[in-house]
Amino acid sequence: MEILRATIVSAADNSDIDIQGAYSTDLMSNVLYYHAPNSVLITSLVNPQVVQTAEIAGIKIIVFTQNKKPDKDIIELANQKKIPLLITPFSMYIASGKLFQAGLHGIRNN
Amino acid sequence: MVTNQAIEGSFQLIGGNFENAGNASIHLKQKLTELGIKEDVVRRASIITFEAEINVIIYAAAGWLRYYIMPQYIKIIVEDMGPGIEDIALAMQEGYSTAPEWIREMGWGAGMGLPNMKKNSDEFKIDSVVGEGTTVEMVINLTS
Numbered sequence: 001m002e003i004l005r006a007t008i009v010s011a012a013d014n015s016d017i018d019i020q021g022a023y024s025t026d027l028m029s030n031v032l033y034y035h036a037p038n039s040v041l042i043t044s045l046v047n048p049q050v051v052q053t054a055e056i057a058g059i060k061i062i063v064f065t066q067n068k069k070p071d072k073d074i075i076e077l078a079n080q081k082k083i084p085l086l087i088t089p090f091s092m093y094i095a096s097g098k099l100f101q102a103g104l105h106g107i108r109n110n
Numbered sequence: 111m112v113t114n115q116a117i118e119g120s121f122q123l124i125g126g127n128f129e130n131a132g133n134a135s136i137h138l139k140q141k142l143t144e145l146g147i148k149e150d151v152v153r154r155a156s157i158i159t160f161e162a163e164i165n166v167i168i169y170a171a172a173g174w175l176r177y178y179i180m181p182q183y184i185k186i187i188v189e190d191m192g193p194g195i196e197d198i199a200l201a202m203q204e205g206y207s208t209a210p211e212w213i214r215e216m217g218w219g220a221g222m223g224l225p226n227m228k229k230n231s232d233e234f235k236i237d238s239v240v241g242e243g244t245t246v247e248m249v250i251n252l253t254s
Contacts, residue, residue, distance in 0.1 A: 029164075029222035032157050033229070037149075045217045052132030053217075056139065056156045 003102050004063060004088040004095055009070060010078040017060050021107035024096045028053045035059075036107035042095050046070050051077045051085075059083070065092045117141065117179040123166040123190070128216065131167055134175050135160035138186075145179065151250060154230040155184050158248050161223045162188040168213050169193060170243065183232075184250045194240035202228065202236075 017038065024042040025031060028049055031041060037058030043050060044065045051074060054062055062078070063086045064070060070078070070085055078085045088095050100106070119141070121134040139156040159175065166173035170192030178185045195201045202224050209219025224246075228234040233249035 026217055027220040027222070028217040029161070029220040029226060032161060033222045033226045035153070035157065037153070043217075047128075047216060049128065049131055049217060052136070053160070056132065056135055056153070056160050058153060 003098050004086065004090060006063065006086040006088040008084055008086055010075050010083070010085040019060060019104065022096065022099055022104050023107050024092050031057050031059070034107060039107050040099070040104070042092055042099070044068055044092055046074065048074050048077055050074075051081060051083060054083050055081045061086065063088055063095060065090060065095050117145075118177065120174055120176040121163075123163055123170075123173045123175060125167060125169070125171045125173075125192075128167055131163055132160055134163050134177075138177055142179065142184070147184075147252065151184075151252065155186065155250055158227045158230045158250075159186055161227050162186065162246060162248075164218055165223050166190045166192070168209055168218060173243075181252070183252055186248045186250075187245065189243065189245045191243045194242055195236075195238040195244055196240055198236055198238060 019040055020038045021036050022040040022042060023034060026043055026045040031053050035057035038060055040061045040063060041054055041059045042063045042065060046064055046068045050062060061084050065088055067087055067089050069087060135156045138159050139152055142152045142155055162175060170190035173188060173190030176187045200206055204225045205221040207219045207221035213219040227248060231248040232251045235247040238244040
């Protein structure tokens with residue numbers, strides 16, 4: 001969270017989960033295609049389907065880039081599904097780069 | 111615990127109704143998890159169901175999704191009243207999509223839906239009649 005200068009907007013606490021990788025995209029079908037459980041999704045797409053997609057793909061944290069704020073319906077859905085939502089001021093490229101540099105690598109391209 | 115009896119369910123899907131997108135998939139995911147089915151099988155079944163739901167919502171006026179959980183396999187059938195697919199081979203290509211711009215803005219229409227459904231199924235059948243609709247039948251085996 002510090003690396004991304006992120007704020008957390010949903011109440012869910014997943015801080016002790018073991019994150020194994022990250023994936024950056026705005027295309028939800030790509031998330032479902034290249035899914036990897038226990039990963040972080042970095043996206044600039046803000047709608048309820050992002051949360052639904054994350055649940056189905058086993059994604060544990062969603063990071064919204066460039067300060068894009070989810071509305072209360074999205075936050076409520078994320079709380080129900082216990083998926084933390086983070087907002088970072090950085091662009092998708094910078095946010096991904098910072099996490100990569102910090103040791104969080106991409107998911108396997110299966 | 112895997113069931114000895116068939117468990118079935120069905121969902122009606124309405125074109126353009128993104129609000130309920132994913133409901134069938136999440137329902138099926140919960141059901142399969144309760145039955146103690148392996149996590150990767152549950153994930154594959156949820157993914158194909160979600161992609162199928164999204165396809166009907168994007169392209170069709172309406173459709174039905176039915177699932178059957180059998181001792182040996184899970185079968186998911188999606189039938190829609192949509193425009194049909196003219197060239198199935200083309201539609202099966204990764205990245206090919208006919209989705210309009212507003213669908214892409216919502217994060218869909220990347221041309222990965224049908225290929226992803228096929229990738230996550232053990233058996234995949236698609237039938238389509240232009241002007242009438244499309245039926246997709248997918249099976250995931252529970253015995254390896």
